[in-house]
Each structure stands twice: as structure tokens, then as C-alpha cells.
Amino acid sequence: MKSHRIPLLLSLLFLAINMPAQDFKVIKETDDYILKECDSVFFRNNGIFIYKEFKLDTTGKFKTDGSILRLPLYNNKYAEFKDTVIEFFNHGEGEFKFYGENNSHEYYLVEGNYTNPGFYLINKKNGDIDTLPDFPHFSPSGSCYCLCYDPMWEGGVNVIFKNLKTDKEVNIDFNNPSPCCVMWINDSSFMFAWFHRFGITKIDNISKYYLVQIKK
Numbered sequence: 001m002k003s004h005r006i007p008l009l010l011s012l013l014f015l016a017i018n019m020p021a022q023d024f025k026v027i028k029e030t031d032d033y034i035l036k037e038c039d040s041v042f043f044r045n046n047g048i049f050i051y052k053e054f055k056l057d058t059t060g061k062f063k064t065d066g067s068i069l070r071l072p073l074y075n076n077k078y079a080e081f082k083d084t085v086i087e088f089f090n091h092g093e094g095e096f097k098f099y100g101e102n103n104s105h106e107y108y109l110v111e112g113n114y115t116n117p118g119f120y121l122i123n124k125k126n127g128d129i130d131t132l133p134d135f136p137h138f139s140p141s142g143s144c145y146c147l148c149y150d151p152m153w154e155g156g157v158n159v160i161f162k163n164l165k166t167d168k169e170v171n172i173d174f175n176n177p178s179p180c181c182v183m184w185i186n187d188s189s190f191m192f193a194w195f196h197r198f199g200i201t202k203i204d205n206i207s208k209y210y211l212v213q214i215k216k
Helices: 002-018 038-047
Strands: 027-029 031-039 066-072 078-082 096-102 108-110 116-122 131-134 144-148 160-165 168-172 179-186 189-195 208-213
Touching: 031 168, 038 189, 038 208, 066 108, 078 144, 144 179, 144 189, 160 208
Parallel strands: none
Antiparallel strands: 027 031, 031 208, 066 078, 096 108, 108 116, 116 131, 144 160, 160 168, 179 189, 189 208
């Protein structure tokens, strides 16, 4: 019997080490999520960092005459972004820039400039567009995305996540400026950090770490 207990104990110990801790301080709880303050060790050991979620167009297939960006959809239509700013102001850069393509989750990402700042996430299947204040990060399966953005001195919401299956978007009224370093743990939990605005770099000046657990 003892020989069977050792592998069992080792398995339980492995699970205990690798399961996300649930005893962190709860900052806020709503019907949609639980916001907790975690620590740097948990943050560094549990996050999934996805490199280059959106790949740039290296073929030039999305280049236009400089006034219209046309992105082909699966329904044989196009998502179009047309410049309205005159050449004098945009210096030939275009008002909309093709940021990249995510083939795993079937999305385009367009970055707006000048009169249309922000990002536009386009569903390649049906052309639905989400207008976002910053770059989105997909969960491992692509069922959700989250983002953090810096509203400068305006305050207000700066953490957002959205369930792409139910189309439900949730804003976390965090009330702290300068969130950064978004990382998913799994499809129902992600982390982000908060840094001092006036530091040299974001990473060197991180002061707190947070865990968001999404309620199904």
C-alpha cells in the first residue's frame, strides 16, 4: 500500500504547486468577475505570454492607393477603412494602418491615427468590428480578449475584457493609472500589473500585481 501512496502524494503536491492560488486579497467582486491583488511570484510563474498575436502583412496584399484599406472577409465582402484626413496632415502615412492578422482566432487588427485613434478588431468571418482604446490580448482558446489602457489624467475605466461567444463586454473600474503587462492564465482568468507613471521603464517600476477571475 505504501508504494501506491508515494505517487499519489507526489501528484497531489504537483497539483497544489501548479493550481492558481485562491487566497489572495479580494479587491472587488461583481456578478461578472473577482479582482484580486496577487504577488510577483504568482504573476511570473502562472502567466501565458503570447508573442506576436497579430502577424504583419509582409506580402503587401493589403496595400492600397493610400486612401482606402480593404480587408477581405470570408463572406466575400470587405471591411473598408477610408482616409478622411488630407495629405497635409497625415504626411502620407494614412489615417488607418493595417496592424496585423491573427489566423488562429480569425481576426484582423487595424490601428487608427489622427482623428481616429485606437484599434479596430475585425472578425474575418462576418466583418463585425470592435473599437478599442488599445491592443487586445486573446485568451488561450480565443474565446475572450482583454486589454489594459492608460487614460492619462482622465481616470475612469482602464481594464476591459470581452466574451466573444456571448458578446458581453465588462469594464473594470480600476481607478489606478498605467496598467501594463497583460497575461492570461487560462480562458477564465488573467493578470495585469500596475507601475509608477514617472519611472524610467514600466517593468522596473511595477508596484502591484492583479488577478482577474471571470465568472461564467
